[in-house]
Amino acid sequence: MTTAPDLAILKANFQQGHPFRRIIDKVMQAERITPEEGILLYEEGELGMLGALANHIRERKHGRNTYFNRNFHIEPTNLCIYTCKFCSYSRLIKQKEEGWTYTTDEMLDLVKQYDGKPVTEVHIVGGVLPHMGLDFFCDLISKIKAHRPELHVKAFTPVEYFYMFKKAKVSYEEGLRQLKESGLNSMPGGGAEIFHDEVRDVICKDKCNAQQWLDIHETAHGLDIPTNCTMLYGHIEKYHHRIDHMERLRQLQDRTSGFNCFIPLKFRSENNEMSHLGEVNVIEDLRNYAVARIYLDNIPHLKAYWPMIGRTTAQLSLAYGVNDIDGTIDDTTKIYSMAGSEEKNPALSTRDIVKLIKNVGKTPIERDSIYNVVQDFSDVNFKDEQQDGFIGLPVVG
Numbered sequence: 001m002t003t004a005p006d007l008a009i010l011k012a013n014f015q016q017g018h019p020f021r022r023i024i025d026k027v028m029q030a031e032r033i034t035p036e037e038g039i040l041l042y043e044e045g046e047l048g049m050l051g052a053l054a055n056h057i058r059e060r061k062h063g064r065n066t067y068f069n070r071n072f073h074i075e076p077t078n079l080c081i082y083t084c085k086f087c088s089y090s091r092l093i094k095q096k097e098e099g100w101t102y103t104t105d106e107m108l109d110l111v112k113q114y115d116g117k118p119v120t121e122v123h124i125v126g127g128v129l130p131h132m133g134l135d136f137f138c139d140l141i142s143k144i145k146a147h148r149p150e151l152h153v154k155a156f157t158p159v160e161y162f163y164m165f166k167k168a169k170v171s172y173e174e175g176l177r178q179l180k181e182s183g184l185n186s187m188p189g190g191g192a193e194i195f196h197d198e199v200r201d202v203i204c205k206d207k208c209n210a211q212q213w214l215d216i217h218e219t220a221h222g223l224d225i226p227t228n229c230t231m232l233y234g235h236i237e238k239y240h241h242r243i244d245h246m247e248r249l250r251q252l253q254d255r256t257s258g259f260n261c262f263i264p265l266k267f268r269s270e271n272n273e274m275s276h277l278g279e280v281n282v283i284e285d286l287r288n289y290a291v292a293r294i295y296l297d298n299i300p301h302l303k304a305y306w307p308m309i310g311r312t313t314a315q316l317s318l319a320y321g322v323n324d325i326d327g328t329i330d331d332t333t334k335i336y337s338m339a340g341s342e343e344k345n346p347a348l349s350t351r352d353i354v355k356l357i358k359n360v361g362k363t364p365i366e367r368d369s370i371y372n373v374v375q376d377f378s379d380v381n382f383k384d385e386q387q388d389g390f391i392g393l394p395v396v397g
């Protein structure tokens, strides 16, 4: 545990007037750092100091609690009208034979595979296709809810929403209201990438822009639809772009308090138009988690999405501000495995995810999608794999 005296010792390493002394004071007093201080931490903060500061904040907010959930994904299609340069997942409509598109009945069958299993959430995101519009998804969600009313439906990013609302000629508010009435419970955080035009215009010019992404989230918050937020890092962006991105999120959160969680997403370089850039290393991953935890003082949770970053780095991240490692997943997402992540078939049994958290001295807590505690696994000893309820389910997609 990082205590205030530990930070006082850390502070003593810097001379009076050094900007890091001021930042350490701010962290000790739970004060907000400025964008300039955020950039300075990225540029000059060494890993040990960033980790101590981020862990102090993590433990003040959450103690040793580390959250996970039991979830599965549905990716309705990997065909997409957009052409984001970092994307390894999508295929253009003209490459139809390389893609998949599920019908409503096929997606309902995927949901039914979890009948009797202790999942609490289905996470639905995918490519953007003209025939998968607002009516199509309202119908899908209402059928999922008719089959399993208590299953939390976390679905679609502003990229998908922007297209479906425009095509249906409805406002963000009207579109979200229809989806909420159909059973939508919350929104994931994808599609944010990097907000700044200098980067966005190069890596994903044709999809919804930064302001549209932010406006759709703000509208959702106004309708009591909680959401998450993300940032795609480790490609052509500079540190000031990352801080600009987090600053826009921080300002929106000041107005609405609607974000539950921030999820930094690492650029993975296989099979996309930016492969030549390579990838940042694990030190940069950990530094990025830490700066995010320090900067985003008003977003409660920080997640390391383990299918993207790998299990070991996810474990390490728990000492750098992270307090959530997402869910069991059950091998139902292809987005990161197609981009070269180590996790080719991401699935963790509940037993494994609990062990992974306990092995680094943290407290495993199963949460629901909006961070209500489902079960504290501190004292649970798994006797056999059957208890888990996940082993042996078929691969989706």
Ligand code: SF4
Binding pocket: 080, 081, 082, 083, 084, 087, 088, 089, 090, 126, 127, 128, 159, 204, 207
């Ligand atoms: S990142 Fe999303 S919007 Fe962009 S091409 Fe891939 S699937 Fe389409």
